[in-house]
Amino acid sequence: MFILLAAAVMSAPAFAQVKLTADNIDEVLAAMTLEEKAKLVVGPGWGGVPAGVPESKCILPGAAGTTQAIERLGIPQTVLSDGPAGLRIHDHREGSDRTYYCTGFPVGTSLASSWDLPLVEEVTKAMGNEVLEYGSDVLLAPGQNIHRNPLCGRNFEYFSEDPLLSGKMAAAYVRGIQSNGVGTSVKHFAANNQENNRYENDARISERALREIYLRNFEISVKESEPWTIMSSYNRLNGPYTQASHYLLTEVLREQWGYKGMVMSDWTGTRVTSDQIMAGNDLLQPGFLDQEAELVRKVRSGEMPVEALDVCVRRVLEYIVKTPRFKGYKFSENPDLTAHAAVARKAAGETMVLLKNEEKTLPMAKGAKVALFGASAVNFIAGGTGSGEVHKAYVTNMVDGLEHAGYQLDGELKKFYRTCVDYGMAEAALDGRYWNVVVPDPAVSKKYVQKTVSRNDIAVVVIGRNSGEGGDRWLNDFYLTEAERNLIKDVCNVYHQEKKKVVVVLNIGGVIETASWKEMPDAILLAWQPGQEGGDAVADVLSGDVNPSAKLPMTFPNDYMHHWSSLNFPYEANWHGKNRKDIDYTNYEEGIYVGYRYFGTYGKAVSYPFGFGLSYTTFSYSKPVVKLSSDGSLRASVVVTNTGDVAGREVVQLYVSAPAGGLDKPESELKSFAKTKTLAPGESQTLTFSVDAYTLASFDEAADMWKTAAGTYEARFSAAYGDVRAKSVFKMSKSYRFVK
Numbered sequence: 001m002f003i004l005l006a007a008a009v010m011s012a013p014a015f016a017q018v019k020l021t022a023d024n025i026d027e028v029l030a031a032m033t034l035e036e037k038a039k040l041v042v043g044p045g046w047g048g049v050p051a052g053v054p055e056s057k058c059i060l061p062g063a064a065g066t067t068q069a070i071e072r073l074g075i076p077q078t079v080l081s082d083g084p085a086g087l088r089i090h091d092h093r094e095g096s097d098r099t100y101y102c103t104g105f106p107v108g109t110s111l112a113s114s115w116d117l118p119l120v121e122e123v124t125k126a127m128g129n130e131v132l133e134y135g136s137d138v139l140l141a142p143g144q145n146i147h148r149n150p151l152c153g154r155n156f157e158y159f160s161e162d163p164l165l166s167g168k169m170a171a172a173y174v175r176g177i178q179s180n181g182v183g184t185s186v187k188h189f190a191a192n193n194q195e196n197n198r199y200e201n202d203a204r205i206s207e208r209a210l211r212e213i214y215l216r217n218f219e220i221s222v223k224e225s226e227p228w229t230i231m232s233s234y235n236r237l238n239g240p241y242t243q244a245s246h247y248l249l250t251e252v253l254r255e256q257w258g259y260k261g262m263v264m265s266d267w268t269g270t271r272v273t274s275d276q277i278m279a280g281n282d283l284l285q286p287g288f289l290d291q292e293a294e295l296v297r298k299v300r301s302g303e304m305p306v307e308a309l310d311v312c313v314r315r316v317l318e319y320i321v322k323t324p325r326f327k328g329y330k331f332s333e334n335p336d337l338t339a340h341a342a343v344a345r346k347a348a349g350e351t352m353v354l355l356k357n358e359e360k361t362l363p364m365a366k367g368a369k370v371a372l373f374g375a376s377a378v379n380f381i382a383g384g385t386g387s388g389e390v391h392k393a394y395v396t397n398m399v400d401g402l403e404h405a406g407y408q409l410d411g412e413l414k415k416f417y418r419t420c421v422d423y424g425m426a427e428a429a430l431d432g433r434y435w436n437v438v439v440p441d442p443a444v445s446k447k448y449v450q451k452t453v454s455r456n457d458i459a460v461v462v463i464g465r466n467s468g469e470g471g472d473r474w475l476n477d478f479y480l481t482e483a484e485r486n487l488i489k490d491v492c493n494v495y496h497q498e499k500k501k502v503v504v505v506l507n508i509g510g511v512i513e514t515a516s517w518k519e520m521p522d523a524i525l526l527a528w529q530p531g532q533e534g535g536d537a538v539a540d541v542l543s544g545d546v547n548p549s550a551k552l553p554m555t556f557p558n559d560y561m562h563h564w565s566s567l568n569f570p571y572e573a574n575w576h577g578k579n580r581k582d583i584d585y586t587n588y589e590e591g592i593y594v595g596y597r598y599f600g601t602y603g604k605a606v607s608y609p610f611g612f613g614l615s616y617t618t619f620s621y622s623k624p625v626v627k628l629s630s631d632g633s634l635r636a637s638v639v640v641t642n643t644g645d646v647a648g649r650e651v652v653q654l655y656v657s658a659p660a661g662g663l664d665k666p667e668s669e670l671k672s673f674a675k676t677k678t679l680a681p682g683e684s685q686t687l688t689f690s691v692d693a694y695t696l697a698s699f700d701e702a703a704d705m706w707k708t709a710a711g712t713y714e715a716r717f718s719a720a721y722g723d724v725r726a727k728s729v730f731k732m733s734k735s736y737r738f739v740k
C-alpha cells in the first residue's frame with residue numbers, strides 16, 4: 001500500500017516539492033502548474049507592483065518592473081530598472097531619511113562620440129556596480145536604435161546613424177554592465193526610430209534596409225556581448241507588432257543569430273498575449289492580471305499549446321538563475337558614488353566634439369575673465385527626459401565648472417542668467433512643469449553686450465536643447481531661435497571689434513542646424529548631454545586640461561530637409577483621419593541611404609560630416625597596409641603620428657568602397673575603427689583593423705542572402721567620412737555568400 005501511495009505522490013508533478021537551482025530547470029518546469037507558468041511570463045504591474053499598490057512598495061522603489069515570485073518553487077522576484085545614462089530608482093523612500101542617488105553618466109550619443117570602446121566599458125562597469133549594489137538584476141539598456149532622422153526625441157539615448165558604430169558601442173556597453181553579474185536589456189528591438197505614435201506606428205522597411213541598417217546593429221551587439229535580455233519595441237514592423245513577430249523574435253533572433261537569452265516586451269498595455277508568447281516574447285511587462293488569465297484560458301481551450309508557453313517559461317527560469325537576487329547577493333545600497341563621479345567626469349571629457357577652433361582660440365588662457373552667455377550655462381542639461389532620466393544628487397553647471405577651473409566669470413551676467421533661469425523655472429511651475437525645464441534664452445541687447453566687452457577677455461555662448469521619450473522634436477527645435485541667433489551675432493560683432501574671441505558651446509541631445517551661423521564664432525565645442533559632471537568636464541576641455549578627441553557619430557546636415565528620411569518623418573504630421581502617413585505608418589523610403597550613406601553617395605554637401613572632430617593637436621597617417629586572407633577577411637594597419645605640440649588621441653575610421661556586384665551600394669561604408677592611446681608630440685602608433693568577409697557583405701534581396709562581391713575594393717583610413725588620409729586597394733578574387 002505504502003509503495004502505491006509513494007508512487008502516486010511522486011507521479012503528481014503539480015505538487016512536487018522542488019526548489020529552483022541552476023541545474024534543475026526541467027524538474028521545476030515539470031512541477032509548475034499552468035497558473036504558475038502564466039504568472040512567471042507576466043510582470044506584476046507598473047513599477048513592479050500590482051495595480052492600486054503605490055510604486056514605493058516595490059522591492060526596489062523606482063524600479064520599472066519586476067518578474068513575479070513563486071515561493072513554493074523557490075523562484076524569487078527579480079528587478080528590472082532603467083536606464084541608459086545610469087540606474088533610475090527613487091532617490092528618497094518613505095520612512096527613510098537617507099538618499100538613494102545614482103550617478104548621471106553621459107548619454108548614449110555622448111558615449112558613441114568617444115569612439116572609445118574600452119572607455120564605454122569602464123563607464124558601464126561603474127554604472128553596473130550601482131545596478132548591483134542597489135539591488136536591481138537588470139538594467140534596461142542600452143538603447144541602440146539607429147539615428148534615422150535628427151528629430152527623433154530619443155536619439156540622445158541612442159548611439160549613431162551607422163550600424164557598425166552603434167552595434168560595437170552597444171556590445172561594449174553590455175560587457176561593462178554584465179561584468180558586474182547583472183543583466184542588460186538591449187532595446188528597442190526593432191525599428192523604433194520615432195516617438196510619434198510609437199505604440200502603433202508601422203515601420204515599413206525593405207528587407208535589405210532592415211538587414212544592413214536596422215537589424216545589423218542589434219546583430220552585432222547580440223553576437224558580440226550576449227545580453228541577458230532583449231526588449232522588443234512598441235511599434236509594428238511591416239505589419240505585425242515586433243512583440244508578436246515570430247519572424248523577428250524567433251526566426252531572426254534565435255534561429256539565425258543564435259540568441260539564447262530572454263526577450264521582454266517594452267512596457268505595453270495588454271495586447272494579444274498568446275500571440276506574443278507564440279512569437280517568442282518570453283516576458284510581458286509591466287504585466288496585467290488579464291494577461292495571465294488569457295494564457296491559462298487559451299491553453300485550457302486548446303487555442304495555444306502549453307509547449308509554446310513552456311518555451312518562454314524555460315527562458316525566464318534560465319534568466320532568473322543568473323540573477324543576484326536568485327543567488328542571494330547581499331547588496332550594500334551603498335555604491336561608491338564619489339568614484340563613479342570621477343569616472344563620469346573623465347568620460348564626459350572624452351565625448352565632447354571640437355567642431356571649430358580658429359587661430360587656437362581654445363584652450364582658453366587659465367584665469368581669464370569670461371563673459372558667459374546663455375541660460376543653459378546655468379540650467380545645464382545633463383541628460384534627456386523620460387525613462388532614461390537618472391535621479392542624481394546634483395548637476396555641475398558651466399558656471400560652477402568654469403569657476404572651479406579658476407576662470408573669473410562676469411558677475412553681472414552670472415546674476416542675469418541666474419535670474420532668468422529662476423524666472424523660467426517659476427513660470428514653468430505655474431503650469432505644472434517642475435523638471436527638465438529648458439529655459440529659452442532671453443533677448444539680450446547689443447548695447448548690453450557692448451557693456452561687457454571691456455571687462456572680459458573672451459566670450460562663451462551656450463546653446464541648450466533637450467528632448468525625450470514619448471515625443472519627437474519639433475522642426476523649429478532644429479534651428480536657432482531668433483534670440484539665440486542674435487546673441488551669437490551680436491557677441492561676435494562686439495567682441496571681434498575688440499579683437500576678442502567667441503566660443504559657442506552646444507549643450508544639446510540631438511543634431512541642430514549649424515551651417516548658417518558657424519562662420520561667426522571662433523570656436524565651437526559640442527558638449528552634448530555629458531551627465532552630472534558636465535560643467536566641470538566642459539571646463540576641462542575649454543581649459544586644455546583635456547584635449548578633445550571625440551568625433552561625430554552622425555552627420556550634421558546643412559538643413560533638416562537634406563536628410564532623405566525627412567520626407568517620411570512626423571515633424572509636421574497630420575494627426576487627423578486614419579491611415580496617416582508618418583503617424584500610423586512610416587515608409588523608410590530612403591532604404592539603406594541613411595546619414596552619410598545618403599549624403600556621400602548622392603554628393604550632398606553637409607555642415608559637419610559623420611566622424612568629424614578636431615583636436616588641439618594634429619596627426620598624420622602613413623604606411624597603410626591591407627592584407628587579404630583566403631577566407632576573404634582582411635587585416636589592415638596604418639601608422640598615426642602626433643604632428644602637433646600637445647599630447648592627444650586620434651580616432652581612425654576605416655571606410656571601404658566595394659564593387660557593385662549587381663547591387664547599388666553606398667559610396668563607402670564604415671567597416672572598422674580604432675582610437676590611439678594618448679600620443680605625445682612626435683609619437684607614433686600603429687593601429688590595426690580586422691574585417692571579415694561577412695562584414696564586407698551587402699544584402700541581396702533577390703537572392704535572400706548576403707553577398708561579398710568579387711572585384712576591386714578600396715580601404716580608406718580616414719579622419720572623418722570623406723577625409724581620407726591614407727588608402728590601399730585590394731582585390732577580392734571571388735565572391736562570398738552568407739545565408740541569413
Ligand code: GLC
Nearest residue numbers: 064082140187266267387469
Ligand atoms: C518605456 C521605454 C523603455 C523603458 C520602459 C520601462 O516606455 O520605452 O525604454 O525601459 O518603458 O520604463
